[in-house]
Amino acid sequence: MYDFAVIGEWIEFAVRWTHVITAIAWIGSSFYFIALDLGLHRDRNLASGADGEEWQVHGGGFYHIQKYLVAPASMPDHLVWFKWESYMTWITGFLMLVLVYYLGAEFYLVDPNVMELEIWQAIGISVASLAFGWIAYNTICKTFVNANQTAVMLALFVVLVGMSYFYTSVFSGRAALLHLGAFTATIMSANVFFIIMPNQRIVVADLKAGRKPDPKYGKIAKQRSTHNNYLTLPVIFLMLSNHYPLAFATPWNWVIACLVFLMGVSIRHWFNTHHARQGNPHWTWAVTVLLMLVIAWLSSIRHEAPEAEQQATLGPQALVYASAPGFEDVTSIVQGRCSMCHAAEPSWEGLYWAPKGVVLETPEQIAHEAKRIYLQAGITHAMPPANLSYIEPAERQAIVQWFEGADGSAPGI
Numbered sequence: 001m002y003d004f005a006v007i008g009e010w011i012e013f014a015v016r017w018t019h020v021i022t023a024i025a026w027i028g029s030s031f032y033f034i035a036l037d038l039g040l041h042r043d044r045n046l047a048s049g050a051d052g053e054e055w056q057v058h059g060g061g062f063y064h065i066q067k068y069l070v071a072p073a074s075m076p077d078h079l080v081w082f083k084w085e086s087y088m089t090w091i092t093g094f095l096m097l098v099l100v101y102y103l104g105a106e107f108y109l110v111d112p113n114v115m116e117l118e119i120w121q122a123i124g125i126s127v128a129s130l131a132f133g134w135i136a137y138n139t140i141c142k143t144f145v146n147a148n149q150t151a152v153m154l155a156l157f158v159v160l161v162g163m164s165y166f167y168t169s170v171f172s173g174r175a176a177l178l179h180l181g182a183f184t185a186t187i188m189s190a191n192v193f194f195i196i197m198p199n200q201r202i203v204v205a206d207l208k209a210g211r212k213p214d215p216k217y218g219k220i221a222k223q224r225s226t227h228n229n230y231l232t233l234p235v236i237f238l239m240l241s242n243h244y245p246l247a248f249a250t251p252w253n254w255v256i257a258c259l260v261f262l263m264g265v266s267i268r269h270w271f272n273t274h275h276a277r278q279g280n281p282h283w284t285w286a287v288t289v290l291l292m293l294v295i296a297w298l299s300s301i302r303h304e305a306p307e308a309e310q311q312a313t314l315g316p317q318a319l320v321y322a323s324a325p326g327f328e329d330v331t332s333i334v335q336g337r338c339s340m341c342h343a344a345e346p347s348w349e350g351l352y353w354a355p356k357g358v359v360l361e362t363p364e365q366i367a368h369e370a371k372r373i374y375l376q377a378g379i380t381h382a383m384p385p386a387n388l389s390y391i392e393p394a395e396r397q398a399i400v401q402w403f404e405g406a407d408g409s410a411p412g413i
């Protein structure tokens with residue numbers, strides 16, 4: 001019978017897979033329609049009354065696409081809606097937040113060296129911050145509804161800078177950047193759910209009732225869709241950041257996150273300008289490269305942690321593993337087979353930082369990473385890579401027996 005740790009890992013994998021699939025579908029359709037809208041030929045007097053048209057070729061066939069600025073004269077029989085890609089991306093993303101950061105709050109969400117929080121407090125802050133993000137953004141959009149859209153984006157950037165600093169002052173570095181991504185993705189999905197789809201339903205209802213739809217609804221929906229377009233690339237970076245300690249395990253992580261948003265804007269500006277046939281502003285690539293170099297420099301600044309911060313603080317779950325039978329033997333195994341790489345200053349040639357930011361030098365650190373050690377070196381043979389440190393089968397078995405023998409571990413639950 002599979003134990004809880006293995007089953008939990010597969011559930012997380014399945015949800016993550018679904019999340020990636022739906023995100024690809026959402027991002028792909030978003031990028032496509034923004035590029036299509038910008039590239040429409042609007043200099044033609046179309047008999048259909050459409051605002052613009054475009055001919056495209058794909059998959060061995062030709063497509064003739066027309067866009068109506070407000071709506072066609074009558075409701076078509078078959079109308080395709082693009083909404084579930086967005087909804088399912090957010091739903092599966094939130095499930096990932098629950099599985100990894102809420103259920104594993106002691107290990108991944110709360111860092112006592114950043115802020116002493118009870119698990120329920122950390123989860124409460126997490127949920128409340130996501131709701132705050134939508135309220136703040138929506139308020140900005142409604143307040144500056146007729147303002148230059150650059151001003152709206154600058155106001156949003158100020159909010160994102162503030163949230164970057166807030167998250168890194170409350171959560172672990174890994175959780176902080178991930179939450180900033182979730183904060184932004186919540187705004188994007190809420191745009192679809194609360195603004196874009198309702199506005200489109202109003203237009204459809206007017207058509208069915210024989211009324212002429214108000215063009216303001218389409219204008220507002222397009223505004224929110226454009227905002228989503230510029231926020232997509234930073235969200236992807238932030239979601240990937242938890243795999244790269246250079247991004248999150250630095251005192252400048254909040255600055256790095258802010259610069260990532262600027263990179264996303266500069267990249268999308270080039271593509272959007274190009275698709276609109278308004279030129280090729282290559283300076284945006286120079287700006288993007290410069291920003292990336294600044295990020296790389298910030299990540300490489302050495303940070304000496306205060307002495308109190310250098311000792312891992314054990315929570316209730318980690319204490320269970322630290323007091324379980326066989327922990328001393330496992331500590332010796334890990335220190336002998338793993339800590340040459342998983343160290344504050346790795347001794348393995350060619351390594352300059354601990355892989356994934358996981359340090360396994362002290363008993364406290366080993367207890368804190370119990371589940372990872374069990375899955376990576378006990379159940380599977382993923383670690384050490386290619387078994388470069390020659391860990392023995394008996395040593396792997398000792399790791400398995402230790403983890404499964406701990407009170408509250410998989411078999412007993």
